[in-house]
Amino acid sequence: MVRQDGRGPDQLRPVEIIPNAAPYAEGSALIICGDTRVLCAASVEESIPAWLRGQGRGWVTAEYALLPRSTLTRTRRERSGASGRTQEIQRMIGRCLRAAVALEELGERLITVDCDVLQADGGTRTAAITGGYVALALACRRLVAEGLLARSPLIRAVAAVSVGSVDGALLLDLDYSEDSRADMDCNVVMTDSGEFVEVQGTAEGAPVSRQRLNALVDLAAEGIGELLAIQRRVLGL
Numbered sequence: 001m002v003r004q005d006g007r008g009p010d011q012l013r014p015v016e017i018i019p020n021a022a023p024y025a026e027g028s029a030l031i032i033c034g035d036t037r038v039l040c041a042a043s044v045e046e047s048i049p050a051w052l053r054g055q056g057r058g059w060v061t062a063e064y065a066l067l068p069r070s071t072l073t074r075t076r077r078e079r080s081g082a083s084g085r086t087q088e089i090q091r092m093i094g095r096c097l098r099a100a101v102a103l104e105e106l107g108e109r110l111i112t113v114d115c116d117v118l119q120a121d122g123g124t125r126t127a128a129i130t131g132g133y134v135a136l137a138l139a140c141r142r143l144v145a146e147g148l149l150a151r152s153p154l155i156r157a158v159a160a161v162s163v164g165s166v167d168g169a170l171l172l173d174l175d176y177s178e179d180s181r182a183d184m185d186c187n188v189v190m191t192d193s194g195e196f197v198e199v200q201g202t203a204e205g206a207p208v209s210r211q212r213l214n215a216l217v218d219l220a221a222e223g224i225g226e227l228l229a230i231q232r233r234v235l236g237l
Contacts, residue, residue, distance in 0.1 A: 009169055013034030013035075013175065016032045019234055026142050028040060028042065029131045034175055038117050058108055062090050062132060067116060067117060092187075096198055097129070100133060123162045129160040163186050182204060183203065
């Protein structure tokens with residue numbers, strides 16, 4: 001199957017990660033996946049939530065937002081608090097980024113990774129995780145450079161991608177036109193050792209067989225391998 005942008009079924013959209021895109025943040029990255037663009041900025045605070053005080057470990061959390069004209073029609077700003085969808089996405093991002101960190105080695109510090117969608121064309125949450133990891137890694141690197149930590153608390157890399165079944169074909173890295181008509185779509189998050197952090201999947205129509213689900217996860221693993229390699233290049237590893 002050839003897709004509307006000319007990709008094959010198992011091809012990622014063109015991906016670029018630009019480090020230090022928000023220079024005031026301790027770590028930042030602009031991730032571009034096709035027409036999806038997410039600015040990720042990691043901020044370090046020398047304090048932690050009250051419920052963690054005295055435990056000798058830190059915390060990593062995330063916030064996520066769509067800019068009003070990141071979408072085809074204007075998305076209203078969430079002035080009265082995050083919507084249920086936004087809360088679900090930012091909790092997912094936070095969970096996945098925490099999986100990369102030995103929190104006890106971070107000390108009693110809070111790192112917040114803000115993920116602001118500048119342009120949305122599908123896969124914003126997976127792009128936020130992949131770009132957010134780079135921002136987080138740069139923030140940890142800065143803590144070491146400034147002598148605040150003896151070594152980086154990062155213990156693994158994480159990256160994420162979407163996969164789905166569209167018109168019977170299994171596709172990697174769905175854009176909006178594909179995601180909006182998928183028979184099934186999944187968001188898959190993995191580490192650089194091939195372990196799974198999170199798998200979210202929904203069959204929109206008929207139930208999906210284990211064989212087909214396994215094929216989707218295998219397809220995601222291939223794409224995540226490519227994303228992890230891009231992260232390593234950006235970080236000079």
